[in-house]
Amino acid sequence: xxxxxxxxxxxxxxxxxxxxxxxxxxxxxxxxxxxxxxxxxxxxxxxxxxxxxxxxxxxxxxxxxxxxxxxxxxxxxxxxxxxxxxxxxxxxxxxxxxxxxxxxxxxxxxxxxxxxxxxxxxxxxxxxxxxxxxxxxxxxxxxxxxxxxxxxxxxxxxxxxxxxxxxxxxxxxxxxxxxxxxxxxxxxxxxxxxxxxxxxxxxxxxxxxxxxxxxxxxxxxxxxxxxxxxxxxxxxxxxxxxxxxxxxxxxxxxxxxxxxxxxxxxxxxxxxxxxxxxxxxxxxxxxxxxxxxxxxxxxxxxxxxxxxxxxxxxxxxxxxxxxxxxxxxxxxxxxxxxxxxxxxxxxxxxxxxxxxxxxxxxxxxxxxxxxxxxxxxxxxxxxxxxxxxxxxxxxxx
Numbered sequence: 001x002x003x004x005x006x007x008x009x010x011x012x013x014x015x016x017x018x019x020x021x022x023x024x025x026x027x028x029x030x031x032x033x034x035x036x037x038x039x040x041x042x043x044x045x046x047x048x049x050x051x052x053x054x055x056x057x058x059x060x061x062x063x064x065x066x067x068x069x070x071x072x073x074x075x076x077x078x079x080x081x082x083x084x085x086x087x088x089x090x091x092x093x094x095x096x097x098x099x100x101x102x103x104x105x106x107x108x109x110x111x112x113x114x115x116x117x118x119x120x121x122x123x124x125x126x127x128x129x130x131x132x133x134x135x136x137x138x139x140x141x142x143x144x145x146x147x148x149x150x151x152x153x154x155x156x157x158x159x160x161x162x163x164x165x166x167x168x169x170x171x172x173x174x175x176x177x178x179x180x181x182x183x184x185x186x187x188x189x190x191x192x193x194x195x196x197x198x199x200x201x202x203x204x205x206x207x208x209x210x211x212x213x214x215x216x217x218x219x220x221x222x223x224x225x226x227x228x229x230x231x232x233x234x235x236x237x238x239x240x241x242x243x244x245x246x247x248x249x250x251x252x253x254x255x256x257x258x259x260x261x262x263x264x265x266x267x268x269x270x271x272x273x274x275x276x277x278x279x280x281x282x283x284x285x286x287x288x289x290x291x292x293x294x295x296x297x298x299x300x301x302x303x304x305x306x307x308x309x310x311x312x313x314x315x316x317x318x319x320x321x322x323x324x325x326x327x328x329x330x331x332x333x334x335x336x337x338x339x340x341x342x343x344x345x346x347x348x349x350x351x352x353x354x355x356x357x358x359x360x361x362x363x364x365x366x367x368x369x370x371x372x373x374x375x376x377x378x379x380x381x382x383x384x385x386x387x388x389x390x391x392x393x394x395x396x397x
Contacts, residue, residue, distance in 0.1 A: 010037070013324055014096055014106035016086045016257065018042030018070060020050075020310045021289025022112030023379055024317035029324055030078040036107060036328060038078065041098065043085040045069055048135065051310055052374055054346045057138050058173045065387045067135055073379050091261040091282060108284050108324050111256050111271060115290040115308055118253035124225035129161075129248035132170055144245055145177050156182040157243045159230050161222055162250035163188035165197065165345060168205045170249060172348040175212035182244065184214045187232065189221050189250075196307065198343050200360045204353035205345065212348070222250075252308055254291050266293045275335035277320050283327070288320050289313040294336060306338055314377060315339065344370045 013029065013036050015022045026040045046067040055061040070081045082104075088097040089111075095103045117133060119125035130144075131137045148156055158178075160171045163186050171186050178184070186193070186209065193209070193216060194202045209216055220234035225246050232239045254269040264272040264280045270293035272280050277292060279285045290308040294316075306312045316336055323333045342356015344366075352367040354360070361369065371391075378384045 011094070011105040011107040012037035012039040012080070013108045013110065013328075014104060015040045015110040015112060016089075016096065017112035017114055017289075017291075018044065018047055018081075019112060019114040019289060020313035021114070021292070021316060021320075022110065023047050023070075023073070024314060025110055025112065025288055025320050025324075026074075026079045027077060027379060028317050028321035032321060032325060035078065035325070037080070039080045039082060039104070039106075040070070040074070041082045041084055041086055041096070041104075042070060043083060043099075045071075045083060046135075047073060047379060049374070049378060050133070051344075053132070053138060054169050054173045055371075056135070057141060057170075058177060058349050060349065062390070063135060065390060068379065068383050073383060077380075086257045088258045088260065089285070091259055091285070094284065096257070106284075108286065108327055110320065110324070111279075111285065111287045111291055112289050113254075113256055113291050115252040115254050117248055118251040119248070120251060122222055122224065125222075125246075125248055128225045128227050129246045132166060132247055132249055141174075141247070145174070148178060148182050148244060152181050155242070157185060157241060158182050159185045159187055159241065159243045159246045161187045161230075161246060161248050163190075163193035163216065163218070164249065165194060166249040168193055168209070169346045170247065171214050172205075172208050172212060172346070172351075174247075175214055176349040180213075184212070185241065185243075186214050186216045187220050187222060187230075188216065188218050191218055193218075197345070198355045200355045200362075201343055201345050201353045204362045205347060208347040208351070208353075252290070256287075256291055268293075274333075276323050276333035277316060277336055278323070278327075278333060286320055286323070288316045292316070296336070296338065310377070311341060312338060344373065346370065 015026050018040055026038050029035050029038055046069045049066040052061055052066045056066050074081050085099040086096045087099050095105050097103055117131050160167050171184055175184055194205055220232050223233050224231040230241050230243050230246050256271055263282055271287040271291055273287050273292050273294045275296055277286045294306055319336045326333050344354040346352050350364055350367050352370045353362040354366045378387055
């Protein structure tokens with residue numbers, strides 16, 4: 001798409017989505033000297049630091065610490081924020097169409113719409129399953145925990161579906177919060193937990209589940225979810241379990257806004273990007289974070305995408321900010337280079353496991369290192385200082 005009258009030089013860089021990729025790209029771009037106008041379009045009024053959502057569930061952190069408001073984060077940063085949702089990208093006119101009826105021009109566009117929970121079309125998941133991706137999801141779970149603790153009944157049971165990192169971290173926190181007042185089932189369709197994790201973290205997670213008496217069911221497929229039951233198909237055949245709730249962490253799906261000119265995507269819906277994070281055949285449009293399938297091996301559409309993690313989005317944001325400036329100046333773009341900085345997992349209240357650079361650690365010390373590492377990744381120095389001050393004030397307790 002060539003620049004036209006609809007995409008003048010003074011049109012802003014528009015960023016669609018305020019998750020890790022979108023917000024951190026906006027802030028990185030705004031930190032550059034003589035940066036172009038930047039517009040962030042995001043329907044929610046707060047940013048959510050997802051890796052610390054488990055600590056909010058357990059009460060180890062407060063909502064304002066992990067979910068600061070966009071207006072506070074972006075005040076004085078040179079980034080405009082529009083609380084709206086982009087429904088369509090008109091690639092010919094160089095404008096985005098929002099749910100609120102606005103048509104907004106862009107000089108360059110960044111798609112950073114992230115990921116959503118994937119029900120895989122299993123009956124009852126959308127109607128009866130609980131998610132774990134928003135503050136509202138956590139608050140629903142907190143109410144459920146209080147109910148189970150206040151009104152204990154025999155054989156109270158919670159099922160967590162998906163033994164990836166989200167499921168394992170969540171079930172450990174739930175076990176610590178419930179303290180034996182409910183049976184916890186962790187259900188995994190594959191052969192074991194944490195198939196993508198480092199071996200050390202996988203071993204520590206397995207021990208953490210055993211200490212908490214979490215029942216891990218592998219090779220077990222969910223066939224339906226009811227209001228108070230879950231239907232399973234496992235090695236022993238079909239089975240129905242009575243449950244107080246089913247928490248769904250089993251997978252992600254990716255949905256970008258509609259394009260008037262089709263954008264290349266993979267089978268999961270992630271937008272296929274060049275190593276520069278530029279969409280294939282769409283030179284004015286870029287993608288970042290979970291929605292981006294980055295071809296680190298250029299021209300190889302079968303190459304596995306990078307994991308949908310905050311670590312990837314953090315690193316992409318800085319590269320993308322540079323490439324947006326290069327693109328506006330007509331300069332060659334840089335290829336994104338991913339560096340695996342290691343892996344950190346929360347494994348219950350006050351415990352964690354981490355590995356990276358040949359270093360491994362588990363337990364309370366790992367928990368504190370994990371918190372400090374994420375403190376350094378919170379958006380903006382002012383918010384980092386506020387959170388650090390709150391943690392210091394809480395230290396005697």
